[in-house]
Amino acid sequence: MTEEEKIEQTQPDLIDKELEILVSTGQFESQGSNIEYKVLISAEIEKLKSAIEKSHKLGEFLKGRDWEALALIRRFDSKTLYHSLNTYSILRNKIHEIVLPDGRLLIDYINEQEEFTEHELYRAAVLHDVGKIKIPSLIINNVISRDRWKAKFKQQSFEEQKRQLRRLAEIDGLDIPEHVYATQESLEAFIEEKKISPTLLVPIANGLFPDEIESIREQGYDPDLPLGILVRCHEQYSAEIIRQLSDENDSSNNRVAELASHHHNYGRDKTFAEQNPASTTSLAISENFAEFLPQIIALADIQEAMESSLRNYRKGPAKQIEKFNEIIMRADTGINPFFTAVWLKPELDFLEKQHTVVSPDEAKALKKIYAWVEDQLNKKPPK
Ligand SMILES: [Fe+2]
Ligand SMILES: [Fe+2]
Numbered sequence: 001m002t003e004e005e006k007i008e009q010t011q012p013d014l015i016d017k018e019l020e021i022l023v024s025t026g027q028f029e030s031q032g033s034n035i036e037y038k039v040l041i042s043a044e045i046e047k048l049k050s051a052i053e054k055s056h057k058l059g060e061f062l063k064g065r066d067w068e069a070l071a072l073i074r075r076f077d078s079k080t081l082y083h084s085l086n087t088y089s090i091l092r093n094k095i096h097e098i099v100l101p102d103g104r105l106l107i108d109y110i111n112e113q114e115e116f117t118e119h120e121l122y123r124a125a126v127l128h129d130v131g132k133i134k135i136p137s138l139i140i141n142n143v144i145s146r147d148r149w150k151a152k153f154k155q156q157s158f159e160e161q162k163r164q165l166r167r168l169a170e171i172d173g174l175d176i177p178e179h180v181y182a183t184q185e186s187l188e189a190f191i192e193e194k195k196i197s198p199t200l201l202v203p204i205a206n207g208l209f210p211d212e213i214e215s216i217r218e219q220g221y222d223p224d225l226p227l228g229i230l231v232r233c234h235e236q237y238s239a240e241i242i243r244q245l246s247d248e249n250d251s252s253n254n255r256v257a258e259l260a261s262h263h264h265n266y267g268r269d270k271t272f273a274e275q276n277p278a279s280t281t282s283l284a285i286s287e288n289f290a291e292f293l294p295q296i297i298a299l300a301d302i303q304e305a306m307e308s309s310l311r312n313y314r315k316g317p318a319k320q321i322e323k324f325n326e327i328i329m330r331a332d333t334g335i336n337p338f339f340t341a342v343w344l345k346p347e348l349d350f351l352e353k354q355h356t357v358v359s360p361d362e363a364k365a366l367k368k369i370y371a372w373v374e375d376q377l378n379k380k381p382p383k
Helices: 003-009 017-025 035-051 066-076 078-097 106-112 118-127 130-134 146-155 158-172 184-193 210-218 227-231 233-244 251-260 289-307 320-330 337-354 360-378
Strands: none
Touching: 035 066, 066 078, 066 118, 066 130, 078 106, 078 118, 078 130, 078 289, 078 337, 106 118, 118 233, 118 251, 118 289, 130 233, 158 184, 227 233, 233 251, 251 289, 289 320, 289 337, 320 337, 320 360, 337 360
């Protein structure tokens, strides 16, 4: 039985209302002395530990109430737990295999700096999505595909489409020229060109039943906001929950919270990647580790999402090419393109050595990906 199946099979069997409330609010702190809660959560932790293989080496770095957090993630949604563990595993493997242009292994580069430890990075990776437990399941487990959201966007009036794009521009601080709003064609062409996801535009209410809309409104979420915007809250919630896992004076714990709080870069300027195309170092990787390490988590996160066959919106594992393209596309949104190329290179080289038979179209797509990677790697960092 795979670990994934084990996690799925060992479903939480406690139907305790208090624990349910706790899961949906993420309030750990207040439960510290509640005996009933302690008994319930201990049982959950034991079940979780027996479902997780030792190969994850979690014992090396998990601390304090981390197991409790993982047990709550599993109770919230076993897919999210599996995603969290896998993101960490991908990250750990990658940083041990990536060779930087100066010949150093990435893990050595990370260990040479003193701002964050390797174990803090692993903790942040495992716990990066813990904030999702505070978001209503109707939002986080939305099953509507991106194509259907796109169709919903197109069905709306031009006035409504303009309102939604202007709103996104305001939220993300995007500078959109006025002529984009001139006609429906120019607006849709802009969205297409900039690869703006319809999940950032269409109100979530357009994909819910009336009672569901009421339910999320009651939980304090505005149903006029798009799914993608509502989900963004989880990044900050993750930091809030991680801070509660240990004493507020635990500086290591605070550093882990900081790393997790930027795993999507939502709170940061989206033009960051453009303004910092490479970096100040000869490696073209930022020496600001509070900026750089969350990017490693982000890449592992995207890679896991693309490889996972468990995602609601995707049936079966995405093809390699689709995965590479998705990762490259995200390099426009805050992840250093040079480092994205460094990240992709070992897997591309492996694929090339395998001499897998591909169709002419796939060969063409792969060639384009190789060219992008090479282009990034050859760019000279600014002096
Ligand atoms: Fe996330
Ligand atoms: Fe994630």
